[in-house]
Amino acid sequence: MIFWRNIRSFLQEANEHLFIPNPKYAMAWRSSGSSNDELISNLKRSNIILSSSVENAMRAVDRANYAPSSPYEDSPQQIGYSATISAPHMHAYALEILRPFVEEPNSKVMDVGCGSGYLAAVLARLAPSTGKVFAIDYIPELVNLSISNTAAADSDVMDSQKLVYLQGDGWRGLPDEAPFSAIHVGAAATSVPLELVRQLKPGGVMVVPVGPQGGSQYLLKINKVNNQEPVEQSYTSESLMGVRYVPLVKI
Secondary structure, X not given: OHHHHHHHHHHHHOOOOEOOOOHHHHOHXXXXXXXXXXXXXXXXXXXXXXXXXHHHHHHHOOHHHOOOOOOOOOOOEEEEOOEEEOOHXXXXXXXXXXXXXXXXXXXXEEEEOOOOOHHHHHHHHHOOOOOEEEEXXXXXXXXXXXXXXXXXXXXXXXXXXXXXXXXOOOOOOOHHHOOEEEEEEOOEEOOOOHHHHHOEEEEEEEEEEEOOOOOOEEEEEEEEOOOOOOHHHOEEEEEEEEEOOOEOOOO
């Protein structure tokens, strides 16, 4: 018990992490590598990456271009402005859940809390040529950082307009661009963000951490069933694992 308590204490200080839902994910944090390829290989060996398309997309985007401090460590990293880039295994896990929806022809994807731009770039690599990814953050400096990082390392996905960065409120999303096939939220909402649920198309999916700061948070998979109102009757939710994320700020 002391061993696991010490791990949890360390992970809480790192702001976010996966909290041991089963033995498979309990070892996820051991997937660090000395290069991007080694990191991805270790995530695959740990059965976090399951599909060749997620593997290829993550190999195509070098994390070092988006997380300059210890980029190949399987842990969250600070990127400034009280924000973090998630641990690689959390990105891989979310990508595997979202993959079938991102890969749909003409898919529209929203990444809420783009941070340094890493996951948005991977989502753009994962999406088909007819797909489009919108990535938002409420902090203008992080939007600019995402644009700068992507322009330097993965400029083709922005040049083609396959990936668009915008400043925006993560609770309000992008109603003018809805409906979305898939939504990823990279910060913890205190409750299911219903406006984002409205922006999912029926059959779409959202991955979002929900819970209070300092309390129990869970990564939820939201499945949009229909466009019924009230919106609470339009979706089902599945709790996937306990997590700890920085807050989804209301502005």
